[in-house]
Amino acid sequence: MEYRNLGKAGVKVSELSLGAWVTYGFQFGLQEAKEIMAAAFDAGVNFFDNAEAYAAGEAEIIMGQAFKELGWARKDYLVSTKIFWGGNGPNDRGLSYKHIIEGTNNALKRLNLEYVDLIFAHRPDPETPIEETVFAFNQVIREGKAFYWGTSEWSAADIMRATDFARRNSLRPPSMEQPEYNLLHRYRFEVEYAPLYKELGYGTTTWSPLYSGLLTGKYNEGKIPKGSRGDLKAYAFLREKFEDEKKLAVARKLTEVSDDLGVSLAQMSLAWLLKNPNVSTVITGATRVSQVEENMKAVEIKDRLTDDVMARIDEIIKDVEF
Structure with a gap:
């Protein structure tokens, strides 16, 4: 496992990390979380991602209890939370000073931690001035x-605004972004954010590396497998991804490349992300230990994605609307 700087920051994150979205508190509980987290940690993962919105806070409770029972030294892992969707009350969501402070305190209680290493503004809030949000996170x-x-x-423009305001007022500016990034969703990461890497040294903790599972190949036949993410009623909004024939055709062509390499499409998709120097860490998800073990193999095969292989992949994905 390689440990990369989070942009220009001195802290180092494992190139593959583990996230709690969809799974913790929804698909499984504490015992499964402990087993999956332990498998990831043993493979070298040191970053675990969460959010106040995941399973309405239950994901943080489960992860926090898992940390306690696993007994790891706090210095040996990083954990994040994200603030925006904290409840149904008029002040329980968004990026106001009030919600950021209260949301952070509540997240720490659920995680049973004194601090998180990373904290994110989970989405932009057009109803709150960016200046107020910067002041709150600085606090x-x-x-x-x-x-x-x-x-x-x-947006890159809002990140620049927040950074400029923070610098002019001797406040801590934002230093990393958590964007979706994968073979089928590339524009924002590769084009819009390009100045952020060059001018700000911005770090990235990317999510949805497998396009919600489409890049595992399990949907290649055009059907929704039982028990898959696409089969979950709570995530029915994802179905349109799995029924997009253009993207399915791309996934099938990419499978031909992964087959030639002797690896799974998921492993190749993760390795492709790791080839990008602007990726600090790729957040993976898993519902069982075997998935963790399979995902972690991506670090071993990234060097097999030679220039020729990367060019072949680029040719396949060039016409995808990214």
Whole structure:
């Protein structure tokens, strides 16, 4: 496992990490979480991603209890939370000073931690001035409740605005972004954010590396397998991804490349992300230990994605609307 700097920050994150979205508190509970987290940790993963919105806070409770029972030294792992969707009340969501402070405190209680290493503004909030949001996250860091703050799915323009305001007022600017990035969703990461890497040294913790499972190949036949993410009623909104014939055709062609390499489409898709120097860490998900073990093999095969292989992949994905 390689450990990469989170952009220009000094902290190092494992190139593959583990996230709690969809799974913790929804598909499984504490015992399964402990087994999966232990398998990832044993493989070298040191970053575990979460959010106040995941399973309405239950994901943080499960992860926090897992940390306690696994007994790892706090210095040996990094954990994140994301603030935006904290409840149904009028002040339980968004990026107001009030919700950021209260949301952070509540997340720490659920995680049973004194601090998180990374904290994100989970989405942009057009109803709150960016200046207020910057002040709030600066306060969170001043109080030692987080070490670094960043954004998730913000526009590059808003990130620049937040950074400029923070610098002009001697406040801590955002230093990392958590965007969706995969073979089928590339524009924002590769084009819009390009100045952020060059001018700000922005780090990235990318999510949905397998396009919600489409890049595992399990949907190649055009059917929704029982028990898959596409089969979950709560995530029915994802079905249109799995029924997009153009993207399915691309996945089938990519499978030909992974077959030639003797690896799974999922492993090749993860390895492709790791080839990008602007990727600090790729957040993976798993519902069982065997998935963790399979995903972790991506670090071993990334060097097999030679220039010729990368060119072949680029040719397949060039016409995908990214």
